Structures are given as structure tokens and as C-alpha cells.
Amino acid sequence: MDCKKSRIVSDRLREEALDMKLFEQVKDYAVEYMNNIPDQPVSPDQNSIDGLNVFREPLSVDSGDPYEIIGMLHQYGSSATVAQTGGRYFGFVNGGIIPVSLAAKWLSDTWDQNAALYIMSPVTSVLEEVCEKWLIDLFNFPAETAAGFVGGTSTALLCGLTAGRNRLMEQLGYDVSKKGLFNAPEIRVILGEGAHSSVYKALSILGLGSERAIKIPMDHQGRMSVDAVTKLDSRTLLVLQAGNVNTGSFDNFEVLCQKARAAGSWVHVDGAFGLWAAASNKLKYLTKGIENANSWSLDAHKTLNAPYDNGIIMCADREALTKALHMTGSYIIYSDKRDGMLYTPDMSRRARAVELWAALKSLGKNGVSELVEDLHDKSVYFAEKLQQNNFIIHNNVTFNQILTSVGNPDITEKTLNKIQASGNCWCGGAKWNNVPVIRISICSYRTTYEDIDRSLDAFIKAREEILKDIEGTL
Numbered sequence: 001m002d003c004k005k006s007r008i009v010s011d012r013l014r015e016e017a018l019d020m021k022l023f024e025q026v027k028d029y030a031v032e033y034m035n036n037i038p039d040q041p042v043s044p045d046q047n048s049i050d051g052l053n054v055f056r057e058p059l060s061v062d063s064g065d066p067y068e069i070i071g072m073l074h075q076y077g078s079s080a081t082v083a084q085t086g087g088r089y090f091g092f093v094n095g096g097i098i099p100v101s102l103a104a105k106w107l108s109d110t111w112d113q114n115a116a117l118y119i120m121s122p123v124t125s126v127l128e129e130v131c132e133k134w135l136i137d138l139f140n141f142p143a144e145t146a147a148g149f150v151g152g153t154s155t156a157l158l159c160g161l162t163a164g165r166n167r168l169m170e171q172l173g174y175d176v177s178k179k180g181l182f183n184a185p186e187i188r189v190i191l192g193e194g195a196h197s198s199v200y201k202a203l204s205i206l207g208l209g210s211e212r213a214i215k216i217p218m219d220h221q222g223r224m225s226v227d228a229v230t231k232l233d234s235r236t237l238l239v240l241q242a243g244n245v246n247t248g249s250f251d252n253f254e255v256l257c258q259k260a261r262a263a264g265s266w267v268h269v270d271g272a273f274g275l276w277a278a279a280s281n282k283l284k285y286l287t288k289g290i291e292n293a294n295s296w297s298l299d300a301h302k303t304l305n306a307p308y309d310n311g312i313i314m315c316a317d318r319e320a321l322t323k324a325l326h327m328t329g330s331y332i333i334y335s336d337k338r339d340g341m342l343y344t345p346d347m348s349r350r351a352r353a354v355e356l357w358a359a360l361k362s363l364g365k366n367g368v369s370e371l372v373e374d375l376h377d378k379s380v381y382f383a384e385k386l387q388q389n390n391f392i393i394h395n396n397v398t399f400n401q402i403l404t405s406v407g408n409p410d411i412t413e414k415t416l417n418k419i420q421a422s423g424n425c426w427c428g429g430a431k432w433n434n435v436p437v438i439r440i441s442i443c444s445y446r447t448t449y450e451d452i453d454r455s456l457d458a459f460i461k462a463r464e465e466i467l468k469d470i471e472g473t474l
């Protein structure tokens, strides 16, 4: 038998790997996309959505042509994207994309590094080490703080809460990572009523029970009521928040972290988008005392405007984090350098730190500070303009989130639908104090004051049209 049998597909792929024209073509498509983004409807129109049906085909038996594949993706895919990298997308808390950070991602995607171990990618290991130091510096965190680079805050939360759970139980004489939760000493989880749903998800995955957590009432801005936090002790995992997902408000870290520390509790801060306030000269008053927590989860893909899939877990207790996430195997070669997999649940993982490094290097300390302050200033401007035009503002715009409505719940919802369908800008909806509100998040450096004026016009026009419709039916 001839064991050198040639596989046609590998021959073809090797040929394609040498064909640089394909990559030139992709570059042209990408540049065309970037140029068109300011004029593209912010959410895809029905035509573009219908166009997506071309993708719903059975897997072909034969191989496809790379130019046709990329052409199809650009023709039908690009137009059905949400124009999140433009200036008038205000949905969720989705950041834009810093140019050099995207460019760095292109290059590092080409490297296709595995960030698990130093020996697999020295460059990624070093950039992770550098990013860790820079983040500690930006946020003024304890010098020994560890950072792990994960997909997003949801995963980062899981890491921080695992480290906290394990450390608390260890102090009670129990090794939960080895023995499991079956005979574990009880610990208590305390969180705010306004905690993000990803906190509940993490608690449920960790066996701490999403319903078992003690919920502290929130004040009118979504902050944990400080006086209601009474039962802190060394069996307590306290979850605080930097940036309520609706109002953008911040818990009182100064008082709560101090109290928790004195009681021997573990404090985790969900700072998905709000932790970046700590890097702003003008806004760091919002995060005062946050450095006294034990762990923090945050995203680089929101406020910092790094590309997506860029979350960070930071933990002041390096050992607690690495012990919780450590893995062994006879073929795993740990080094005396930084092995990234010690800080994340993943083993194989892409080199996210490259984009983070490029974003931070592009901005510098002053740039990060200015970026965050700019998002805040524009949010204040948008809220003022809305108020001048008789929209109700439901929150103090201390950061980058605005909750607004027209007063009447039904008209608010209809107005929001009209705004979303207009293609001029996009915002989501939420309920605040049980009333429907329009949720605006200014989270991209691309947003200009002109973008806000144009979006304001879309708000006013949508409300007018809804009111006219209602009058017509009376």
C-alpha cells in the first residue's frame, strides 16, 4: 500500500496559502466597508436581512473557490452587519474599534498564535505581561495584581468568583477545587439588586445558586444601598458594580470595600465598562476605593474600543486566581515565564493581548483618560438636548448611559421602534422602575456632536410620527 497517497485538498490549500491576491482582495473589501460605514443604515434594512438567506444552503460536497467565498461574505454579509463601528450606534454598551487595534488584530490573526503557554508564543506571553503591568498602572491597583485575558466580562466574572469562592473556603479549611461542593462549608453571596444578569449566570455555573444570593436593594440610580449591607464576614462573597448596565451608576466602593476588607470578605467588582472611569482624571472619583477589592472583571471591547472578544480578569491575590484555574498534564510545559493559561479557564486561546496592547499603546494614559471623558461629555450633551426637547431623563448621567422616555409607556415603546427602524441611529430599550425607557449608551470614539444632533432629530421625528398616527386613529 502506498502510504504517500496525496490528498487533493491539502495540495489545493497549500497553493491557496501562497496566493497573496486573496488577501489583497479581502483588504480591499475591508477598506470599502470602513469607508461606507458612516452612510450605511445603522441596523440592516429588510433587503439585507432577506439577503442572508443565501447562506442557508446545504454543505456542499465539493470544495469552494476562495474568491467566491469571500465575495459572498462581503456582498451578503457586510450589508447585514450592524454599523457598530460608525458613530450612531447606541445599543447595549458596544464599543467601536480603535484603528491600530484592528490592524494589530489582522497581523496577529495571520500569526495564528496559541496563547496557552510561553513556549507556544513568546510574543503573546510578553505582551500579556506588559498589558498586565499597564492595567495595574492605569487603575492604580496593587502591584501584585494578576490579569488574565478572556473572551469577555461573563468569563472574567466566572474567574473572579471562582477565585473568591475557593479562597474563602480554603480559609475555612476546605479545598473545594479537589473535594467539590458536596460537603463544603456554606458561604454567602451578597450582590446588588441591579447586578448584571451575567453575575447570576456565573453563580449558577459555580454551584453558588443564582436564587440563593442575598439581594441588597438599590437606590434610585441603581446603586447598592450601603446601609442595607450588614452581614459581612469571612464567609461572604460581595459582588459590587462599577457601571450599572442601565444607569451607568457606581457602587460606593470607598465604604463597602473598606467594610468588607475589615470583615474578611472577598469583594469582586463587575466593572465591565465602568472600571475604565478609574483611568480618567475627571471621572475617577466614581471608582474611589475600588483598588481595595479583591478581584475585578472588565471588558476592553466596550469603553476602551478594542475589537470584540476582549475581556479581562484582574485579581489582587495572584495565587488564588492561578490555583483556581491551574491545570496539569504530562505534556504541558510550564515555564518560568508567563504562561497565559494559568490565568484563564481556556487552554488554547487566541492572542487577544495583541489588540489590547495596541489599543493602550495608541492611546497612552492621557488618551485613555480623554477617551472616557469624551464619551461622558457627549452623553451629557445628548441628555441635555433630549431634555430641552421634552424627553424625560430618568438617570443622573454620571458616566456614558442615558435612560430617556417620552413619558407615556406606549408612546415610548412605539417611538423606540420607529427610531430603530429609521436606520439613522440605534438604541435599545429597557425597563427602569417598571416603566419602559429608551437606553442610550455612548461607547464609541466615532460618535461626534453632529452624530448626536442627527440622532436627536431622529428621536424628535419618530415621536412626532407616532403622535400623528395616534391622532389619526382618534
Ligand SMILES: *Cc1c(COP(=O)(O)O)cnc(C)c1O
Pocket: 093, 151, 152, 153, 154, 155, 196, 198, 243, 244, 245, 270, 271, 272, 273, 299, 311
Ligand atoms: C456587558 C456586561 C457584562 C457582560 O460582559 P460580556 O463581555 O458581554 O461577557 C457584565 N456586566 C456588565 C455591567 C456589562 O455591561
